[in-house]
Amino acid sequence: MTAGPPPRGLASRQRRATACAPAVRVAANMAELIVDHVTRQYSTRGEPLVVLRGVSLELSLGQSVAIVGPSGSGKSTLLHLIGTLDRPTSGTIRLQGEDPLALDEAALADFRNRQIGFVFQDHHLLPQLSVLENVLLPTLARGRPGPAELRRAGELLDRVGLRDRLAHRPAELSGGERQRVAVARALIRQPCLVLADEPTGNLDRTSALSVARLLLELHQDHPTMLVVVTHSQEVAALMERQLELNNGTLG
Ligand code: ADP
Numbered sequence: 001m002t003a004g005p006p007p008r009g010l011a012s013r014q015r016r017a018t019a020c021a022p023a024v025r026v027a028a029n030m031a032e033l034i035v036d037h038v039t040r041q042y043s044t045r046g047e048p049l050v051v052l053r054g055v056s057l058e059l060s061l062g063q064s065v066a067i068v069g070p071s072g073s074g075k076s077t078l079l080h081l082i083g084t085l086d087r088p089t090s091g092t093i094r095l096q097g098e099d100p101l102a103l104d105e106a107a108l109a110d111f112r113n114r115q116i117g118f119v120f121q122d123h124h125l126l127p128q129l130s131v132l133e134n135v136l137l138p139t140l141a142r143g144r145p146g147p148a149e150l151r152r153a154g155e156l157l158d159r160v161g162l163r164d165r166l167a168h169r170p171a172e173l174s175g176g177e178r179q180r181v182a183v184a185r186a187l188i189r190q191p192c193l194v195l196a197d198e199p200t201g202n203l204d205r206t207s208a209l210s211v212a213r214l215l216l217e218l219h220q221d222h223p224t225m226l227v228v229v230t231h232s233q234e235v236a237a238l239m240e241r242q243l244e245l246n247n248g249t250l251g
């Protein structure tokens with residue numbers, strides 16, 4: 001058992017050392033997310049719909065990127081592929097030196113749960129659960145949350161400004177507060193990769209910028225990779241790089 005008070009900041013040395021444990025260690029300076037010539041087409045009753053025509057992207061821990069582009073250009077499709085929720089028609093995606101899609105279904109689900117945090121436009125919180133329970137949800141795959149998970153949930157909720165709302169239900173929160181809970185939930189397992197699909201799309205400008213800044217701050221506290229799809233130029237500008245998806249290519 002450990003004695004003494006828990007570490008106060010999320011950026012403590014110990015947490016840095018234990019955050020984002022790689023499934024396979026990759027060489028120093030090597031990109032930990034490699035999207036290589038990925039295409040995705042959907043079959044339709046007529047001609048196949050080609051959405052992504054060869055998208056490549058490399059990210060290292062600590063980097064953030066905004067992806068902008070017109071509605072229907074394939075941003076969500078790309079994020080789903082990077083998040084291992086969908087399979088490319090061709091091309092490869094490697095995360096931490098591993099091809100997650102080569103894993104069987106159970107191992108893939110575990111990999112995704114451990115290594116990838118998602119934030120969606122709609123918060124996707126469970127209405128019957130409290131704020132604290134929602135944040136702890138991703139940890140349930142490992143059984144009942146222990147003291148470490150409870151402490152981390154508390155720290156994250158503190159960090160997103162909702163420490164005094166632990167027992168609230170999502171319906172009792174504002175839109176911005178719900179997204180803050182969703183951000184805390186995405187980070188509870190210290191994933192390597194955080195994927196946010198229009199996370200501020202339903203928020204007013206002030207809440208949008210505050211949620212985006214929060215995502216960025218928490219990403220900077222930890223060595224994670226952050227990919228944010230957004231329609232907001234202001235949100236995009238906060239990220240380290242800005243890329244546009246257009247006609248199936250990213251540039
Ligand atoms: P964005 O997120 O940039 O608005 P999407 O990735 O959601 O775009 O969609 C890109 C295109 O692919 C759209 O034309 C959409 O209708 C189409 N699409 C998305 N999912 C499917 C699917 N499961 N089957 C067929 N077409 C799809």
Ligand code: MG
Nearest residue numbers: 075076077197
């Ligand atoms: Mg979309």
